[in-house]
Amino acid sequence: xxxxxxxxxxxxxxxxxxxxxxxxxxxxxxxxxxxxxxxxxxxxxxxxxxxxxxxxxxxxxxxxxxxxxxxxxxxxxxxxxxxxxxxxxxxxxxxxxxxxxxxxxxxxxxxxxxxxxxxxxxxxxxxxxxxxxxxxxxxxxxxxxxxxxxxxxxxxxxxxxxxxxxxxxxxxxxxxxxxxxxxxxxxxxxxxxxxxxxxxxxxxxxxxxxxxxxxxxxxxxxxxxxxxxxxxxxxxxxxxxxxxxxxxxxxxxxxxxxxxxxxxxxxxxxxx
Numbered sequence: 484x485x486x487x488x489x490x491x492x493x494x495x496x497x498x499x500x501x502x503x504x505x506x507x508x509x510x511x512x513x514x515x516x517x518x519x520x521x522x523x524x525x526x527x528x529x530x531x532x533x534x535x536x537x538x539x540x541x542x543x544x545x546x547x548x549x550x551x552x553x554x555x556x557x558x559x560x561x562x563x564x565x566x567x568x569x570x571x572x573x574x575x576x577x578x579x580x581x582x583x584x585x586x587x588x589x590x591x592x593x594x595x596x597x598x599x600x601x602x603x604x605x606x607x608x609x610x611x612x613x614x615x616x617x618x619x620x621x622x623x624x625x626x627x628x629x630x631x632x633x634x635x636x637x638x639x640x641x642x643x644x645x646x647x648x649x650x651x652x653x654x655x656x657x658x659x660x661x662x663x664x665x666x667x668x669x670x671x672x673x674x675x676x677x678x679x680x681x682x683x684x685x686x687x688x689x690x691x692x693x694x695x696x697x698x699x700x701x702x703x704x705x706x707x708x709x710x711x712x713x714x715x716x717x718x719x720x721x722x723x724x725x726x727x728x729x730x731x732x733x734x735x736x737x738x739x740x741x742x743x744x745x746x747x748x749x750x751x752x753x754x755x
Contacts, residue, residue, distance in 0.1 A: 491738070492522075492705050492716075492718055492722075492735070492737050492738060493522060493523040493524060493737070493738060493739035493740055493743075494522060494523060494524040494525075494526065494705075494737040494738075494739070494740055494743045495517060495520075495522055495524075495525055495526065495705075495706055495707050495709065495715055495716050495718075495737075496524070496525075496526035496528070496563065496565070496611075496643070496704050496705075496706050496737055496743065497526060497528045497565070497567065497611050497643065497645065497671065497673070497704070497706035497707070497708050498513055498525065498526065498527055498528065498706070498707060498708070498709040498714075498715055499527075499528070499529050499530070499567075499708070499709065499710045500513060500527060500529055502529040502530075502535075502546045503529045503530045503534070503535070503710070504530075504534065504535060505534075505710065506529075506709075506710040506711065507710065507711045507712075508711050508712035510527055510553065510562075512712040513525060513527065513709070513712050513715050514557045514558060514560050514562060515558070515712070516712040516713065516715040516716065517560045517715050517716055518558050518559055518560050519716075520715060520716030520717070521716070522560060522715070522716050523560070523561060523739060523740035524560065524561040524562075524563060524740040524743060524744075525560050525561070525562050525563065525715070526563040526565045526608075526609075526706075527562065527563070527564065527565060528565035528566055528567040528610075528611050529546060529547075529566065529567065530566075530567050530569075531544065531547065531566040531567060531568045531569070531577075531578055531579065531603060531610070532567075532568065532569035532578045532615065533569070533578065534569075534615070539582055539599070541584045541586070541587065541588055541599055541602060542588050544579075544599060544602075544603060545588045547564075547566055547602075547603040547606055547607060548588065548602060548603070548606055549606075550564040550606045550607070551606070561740050561744075563608045563609070564606065564607050564608050565607055565608055565609050565610060565611060566603060566607050566610050566611070567610070567611040567613055567645055568600075568610045568611065568612055568613070568641075569613060569614065569615055569616070570612055570613065570614050570631065570632075570635050571619065572619050572631075573619065573620060573623055573627050573628070573630070573631045574631065574634060575630070575631045575632065575633070575634025575635035575636075575637070575638075576634075576635075577600060577610070577612060577635065577638060577641070578600070579598060579599035579600035579603060580598055580600045581598065582598055582599040582600070583596050583597075583598055583599075584596055584597055584598065584599055584602060604640050607640060608747065608751070609640060609641070609642035609643070609747060609751050610638070610640045610641045610642065610643075611641075611642070611643040611644075611645040611671065612635040612636065612638065612641045612643070612644055612645055613644075613645030613646060613650070614645075614650040614651070614652055617650060617651045617652050620652045623652075625653060625654065625655055626655075628652050628653060628654045629654045629655040629658050629659055631652075631654075632644065632647070632654055632659045632662070633658070633659065633662040636659075636662055636663055636666050636668045637662075637666060639751065639752070640751060641668065641751075642668060642669055642704075642746075642747060642750050642751050643668065643669045643670075643671050643704045643706075644659070644663060644668065644669070644670050644671060645671050645673070646671055646673040646675070646676050646708065647659070647670065647671070647692060648673070648676050648685055648688040648689030648692050649673075649676045649681055649685045649688070649689070656691075656692065656695060657695065657699065660692075660695055660696060660699050660701045661699060661701070663701055663702075664699065664700065664701045664702075666750065667702075667746065667749050667750040668750050669702050669703060669704040669736050669746065669750075670692065670696055670701055670702070670703050670704070671703065671704050671705075671706055672689065672692070672693050672696075672703050672704070672705050672706075672721050672724070672725070673689070673706055673707075673708050673721075674705075674706065674707040674708060674709075674714075674717065674718050674719070674720055674721045675707065675708035675709075675710075675714075676689050676708075677689065677720035677721070677724075689724075690724060690728070693724060693725065693728060693730060694728055696730075696734065697728060697729075697730050697731060697734065700734065701734065702734050702735070702736045702746065703730075703734060703735060703736065703737075704736050704737050704743075705718060705721050705725075705735060705737045706737070
């Protein structure tokens with residue numbers, strides 16, 4: 484297992500490949516890094532958002548549609564097919580929900596045109612729901628922003644609420660965490676959020692979220708959010724934080740592959 488400090492995690496469930504455009508490694512390189520770090524399971528969750536392309540066409544997102552070519556067991560690492568989907572409005576909708584695809588990637592017309600989200604959702608094991616552009620929430624009430632997260636968590640494919648500590652949107656935290664608990668979904672404690680440029684305020688928010696998860700009995704997903712293979716499986720800040728606050732091991736869904744896959748099946752209804 485990948486180790487840093489006193490905690491050990493067998494999974495890294497939110498990582499990125501070159502498809503995300505501002506990431507720098509291939510899926511093969513990330514798998515090799517996961518194997519080297521002793522991980523049992525790697526979740527590849529590239530950005531599913533307007534960050535990928537300004538044209539918003541199904542051809543720009545076919546990365547998610549051809550996942551079947553990825554081996555499930557890749558050089559001894561269980562590889563999960565995910566997506567980091569942007570929350571795009573106060574109703575908790577996820578990117579692509581309103582983008583109707585008249586044609587497929589070959590140009591053939593669909594008899595019953597699906598949405599882009601429908602097409603991606605058919606091929607992923609789970610989604611990480613995150614906010615990257617919070618401008619839609621400017622001026623919103625706490626009730627609205629809290630409901631936004633609850634509705635996003637209620638999406639059948641969403642397993643993880645992504646880096647809420649640096650989303651920049653105020654919410655009723657306990658209400659969101661308890662909703663996640665009721666839905667058997669996970670709150671992400673994200674290594675990338677502890678980088679220096681996010682600042683002490685963000686670090687303190689992330690710490691508070693982890694503490695409240697421990698106090699309320701809410702399960703978490705630890706992840707690196709790695710944008711280059713050398714970061715895969717390296718949990719220095721997350722490990723130190725969870726050790727410092729004595730976070731209960733039984734609430735860490737990513738402690739090993741068996742636990743994560745069991746949570747995935749209970750929450751999303753699939754264990755591919």
